[in-house]
Amino acid sequence: MYKLGYGSKYMKFLILDTEQKQEEGYTSSEKDVSFIGKTGVAETPLRPSGVVTIDGKRTNAQSQGEFIDKGAKVIVSEVDSMKIIVKKSEEEI
Numbered sequence: 697m698y699k700l701g702y703g704s705k706y707m708k709f710l711i712l713d714t715e716q717k718q719e720e721g722y723t724s725s726e727k728d729v730s731f732i733g734k735t736g737v738a739e740t741p742l743r744p745s746g747v748v749t750i751d752g753k754r755t756n757a758q759s760q761g762e763f764i765d766k767g768a769k770v771i772v773s774e775v776d777s778m779k780i781i782v783k784k785s786e787e788e789i
Contacts, residue, residue, distance in 0.1 A: 731772045731780055735787075738768045748782060757782045 716722035736750035736757075742764040748757040750772065757770070757780040764770060769785040 727775050727777060729775055731775055733772060735769060735771050735785055736782070738764050738766055738770055738782075741766050742770075742782070748780075750780075755780060759783065 734750050736748045738748050739754060740746040742759040744761055745758040747754055748770055760781060760783050764784050769787055770782040771785045772780055773783045774781045
């Protein structure tokens with residue numbers, strides 16, 4: 697890379713050399729915690745990811761590792777950046 701100009705004083709303007717740490721307030725996306733605790737229905741089998749309907753909106757979701765059958769009632773247990781994590785609800789539909 698040095699022969700290609702990596703060490704050149706002009707390359708420092710093209711290469712990002714700073715870190716954006718979460719501790720300093722940088723995040724890749726905001727968590728939408730309003731989904732936590734809401735219930736929905738699995739539109740496709742979750743093995744471990746699939747499609748669920750929550751509040752009338754179809755969205756991609758991921759189970760906590762378990763397989764969830766199509767039509768099963770699910771509850772949102774956590775939201776991790778852009779992933780919605782669900783688990784099978786104990787209640788029957």
